Amino acid sequence: MKLTVVIPVYNERETIEELYQSVKAVDLDKEIILVDDFSTDGTREILAGFTDRSTRVVFHDRNMGKGAALRSGFLYATGDVVIVQDADLEYDPKEYPRMIEPIIAGKADVVYGSRFMGGEAHRVLYFWHRIGNGFLTLLSNMMTNLNLTDMETCYKAFRREIIQSIEIREDRFGFEPEITAKIAKLNCRVYEVGISYYGRTYAEGKKIGWRDGISAIKCILKYNLFN
Numbered sequence: 001m002k003l004t005v006v007i008p009v010y011n012e013r014e015t016i017e018e019l020y021q022s023v024k025a026v027d028l029d030k031e032i033i034l035v036d037d038f039s040t041d042g043t044r045e046i047l048a049g050f051t052d053r054s055t056r057v058v059f060h061d062r063n064m065g066k067g068a069a070l071r072s073g074f075l076y077a078t079g080d081v082v083i084v085q086d087a088d089l090e091y092d093p094k095e096y097p098r099m100i101e102p103i104i105a106g107k108a109d110v111v112y113g114s115r116f117m118g119g120e121a122h123r124v125l126y127f128w129h130r131i132g133n134g135f136l137t138l139l140s141n142m143m144t145n146l147n148l149t150d151m152e153t154c155y156k157a158f159r160r161e162i163i164q165s166i167e168i169r170e171d172r173f174g175f176e177p178e179i180t181a182k183i184a185k186l187n188c189r190v191y192e193v194g195i196s197y198y199g200r201t202y203a204e205g206k207k208i209g210w211r212d213g214i215s216a217i218k219c220i221l222k223y224n225l226f227n
Contacts, residue, residue, distance in 0.1 A: 004079030008069030035069040067175035109188040113155030118194015143224035144184035174219040181223035
């Protein structure tokens with residue numbers, strides 16, 4: 001069973017080397033695909049030095065957003081299972097085996113890593129982010145009839161043929177509600193597993209904001225009701 005790790009990257013000079021080494025250290029047969037979304041802080045120069053045979057680096061010629069970077073990465077995936085990994089240090093690659101186990105066991109087509117279930121470590125941060133996440137997950141669940149606890153999680157694992165069969169239209173953070181709506185419509189077998197979470201503050205580089213929350217509401221309605 002081969003794993004493809006797709007990593008969208010934008011201005012992560014301070015974390016990308018440590019994250020990359022953490023992903024490489026996971027003892028699984030894997031390939032790593034990093035997609036730089038036109039970073040301007042020196043990240044591109046660091047990525048150019050990642051020459052391991054199991055690593056592919058894709059460079060966008062303009063900034064398009066996380067969804068666009070994932071779309072590019074999924075095109076190159078050759079593994080049996082594809083997992084999304086953010087380029088910061090909020091999620092721990094050591095948890096890949098837990099994430100992909102339901103797929104390997106033949107029970108799941110898609111696995112979400114939930115920051116809000118289980119007994120793993122979580123950094124305590126923004127109250128209103130938690131409320132907003134809960135609202136978006138609830139609204140998404142009402143539309144999809146899934147009972148997820150963390151729709152907006154980064155950690156999502158897919159059987160490759162599933163993710164490559166889906167047309168991803170959202171360029172920014174709308175990827176999360178879009179993909180959730182589309183896997184629900186495909187009647188995929190969806191599992192959740194509890195994961196740890198080491199969230200960043202805005203001073204530490206966190207990028208998502210309230211405008212992305214408004215966009216997520218629009219995407220939930222769009223992809224569940226009209227697409």
